[in-house]
Amino acid sequence: MTLYLDTETTGLRPPHDDLVEVALIDARGERLIDEVCRPAERWMRSGWPEAQGIHGIAPEHVADARPADAVRADVADLVAGEDLVIYNARFDLGFFESQLPIASAHCAMLAAERFFAWYKWPKLIEAAGWIGYDWDAAGNPPHRAAGDALAARAVWQHMCAHGWPGGPHVARPGA
Template sequence: MTLYLDTETTGLKYPNDDLVEVALIDEDGQRLLDTLCRPSEHCMLRGWATAQSIHGIGPDQVADAPPSDEVRLEVERLVQGQELVIYNARFDLGFFSSPLPANDVNCAMLAAQRFFDWYKWPKLVEAAEWIGYDWDIEGIPPHRAAGDALATRAVWQYMFVRE
């Protein structure tokens, strides 16, 4: 089965930054995991204003969420032996302390770069726009983990699953 992963973070580089939201959906668009998570204590103490301005998730929203390390373990359990697709896989995988136990990990951003053949490192919102993806159908805006995972699924299926 193909699974689609997306994360929202406090910044750009683990372990200085950490996870604040993780979503994992299956090939049918069902959410296997869609949760906020509480980042490490040093992130909670200093906050993440720049990242918050993008995804809208602040320290107050994650204070009672499960710890990011628990969410990482759940992701590892769910992706075990599956095919995994991530938009900008290098970034998201950098927030996991060890390689995820998926059978195969694919970067949808690099695939989109090859597929559309005219744009280097396209942003997910751009690739989604190119295929006519409607963010409003799912009711989850860009830059939230579930919304981005669903958009990644749509882009991937457009490129590789069309009949």
């Protein structure tokens, strides 16, 4: 089965930064995981104002949430042996310290770059626009994990329905 993963984080430097939200969506669009999580304590003391300005998740929103490591463990259990599609896979996989026991990882961003053949490293919001994805109708805003995972699913399924062979695989961070 193909699963779709997205994360929201304290910043752009995995594994230095940490998770603040994770969504895992199945091929039908059902949410297997959709939750905020509490990053490492050092982040709770310092905050993450730049990232917060993008996704809107503040320290007070995650103060009572489960620890990021617990959510990572749940993701690992659910993705075992499955195919995983992630928009900017190398980035998101970098926030999972141990290798996820997946069958394969596909980067929807690199696929969109090749499929649409006119734009290098397209942002998810751009690729979603190219296929006519309606964020409002989907009911999930961009820059939140569930919204982005659902949009990545729509982009991936569009490309596959129009002849994309389902790649490329991505190497794990550090590989």
